[in-house]
Amino acid sequence: VPEGVEVELYRRAAATLVGERVVAVDAPDAWFLKHTDAAEVTAALVDAVITSIDRRGKLLLLRLDTGVSVGLRFGMTGRLLVSGPAGQVNPVAELRYGAVRDDATWDRFAARTARGVTVRVSDPRRLGAVELAPDEDAIGPDFLTLTARRLTTSLDGTGVPIKAALLDQARVGGLGNMLVDEICWQARLDPAVPTGRVRASPAGVDALAAQIRATGRRALRRGGSHTGELPRDVDAPCRRDGSVLQRRTIGGRTTFSCPVCQSEQPW
Numbered sequence: 001v002p003e004g005v006e007v008e009l010y011r012r013a014a015a016t017l018v019g020e021r022v023v024a025v026d027a028p029d030a031w032f033l034k035h036t037d038a039a040e041v042t043a044a045l046v047d048a049v050i051t052s053i054d055r056r057g058k059l060l061l062l063r064l065d066t067g068v069s070v071g072l073r074f075g076m077t078g079r080l081l082v083s084g085p086a087g088q089v090n091p092v093a094e095l096r097y098g099a100v101r102d103d104a105t106w107d108r109f110a111a112r113t114a115r116g117v118t119v120r121v122s123d124p125r126r127l128g129a130v131e132l133a134p135d136e137d138a139i140g141p142d143f144l145t146l147t148a149r150r151l152t153t154s155l156d157g158t159g160v161p162i163k164a165a166l167l168d169q170a171r172v173g174g175l176g177n178m179l180v181d182e183i184c185w186q187a188r189l190d191p192a193v194p195t196g197r198v199r200a201s202p203a204g205v206d207a208l209a210a211q212i213r214a215t216g217r218r219a220l221r222r223g224g225s226h227t228g229e230l231p232r233d234v235d236a237p238c239r240r241d242g243s244v245l246q247r248r249t250i251g252g253r254t255t256f257s258c259p260v261c262q263s264e265q266p267w
């Protein structure tokens with residue numbers, strides 16, 4: 001699943017579009033367009049200049065000189081592909097979760113610029129979306145810049161497992177299943193611990209915020225959210241102590257953790 005790490009890599013790949021005027025839009029899949037339609041999306045984009053490419057959590061934003069922002073969401077299997085006269089320039093060439101081949105029938109949305117650069121969303125499972133002026137305020141503080149103070153606020157008033165809280169995009173933007181399991185393992189924290197227990201420890205919140213930023217940045221450097229140290233496999237041992245890993249469902253998601261080195265209160 002594309003997490004904030006992948007979308008950040010998409011953002012960097014799409015930076016080549018800044019300053020470009022859009023000349024054509026292809027939006028063949030009406031179901032992929034949320035709260036809008038092909039005519040409206042085309043009218044918003046064609047003849048507009050892309051002034052910046054931003055990211056809020058897992059949401060990618062093409063900002064236009066008309067003041068309109070176009071939001072791209074990547075769901076479970078969405079990829080952003082940027083190509084130009086020099087060919088494919090997308091650095092996210094191989095994603096473990098994604099299809100490695102490129103099938104034109106998976107194209108849900110494309111825009112072409114005057115210079116001949118094309119940006120496409122390819123999504124076999126169609127769980128992503130294109131939306132005009134998406135609600136950016138619904139997304140919490142970003143995982144790459146999260147401070148302990150913001151995290152304290154985000155963990156307010158909840159008895160849910162810490163893993164479920166971190167997956168909630170309104171609390172922290174950009175984290176997905178793989179990254180949260182890796183963060184908990186790196187922090188030696190049991191992902192099932194009630195959020196209130198973490199929040200009660202200022203040292204714990206501080207350490208967790210630092211670990212969220214560090215794990216996110218390391219995954220970015222390594223090229224994806226699948227590059228962590230925690231194996232997602234009960235047949236692979238914990239890399240810290242060799243213990244057999246535990247597989248549970250927490251917050252509705254398959255969760256891997258080590259029953260030995262991850263505890264309810266590592267701080």
Ligand SMILES: [Zn+2]
Binds near residue numbers: 240241242243261
């Ligand atoms: Zn362990």
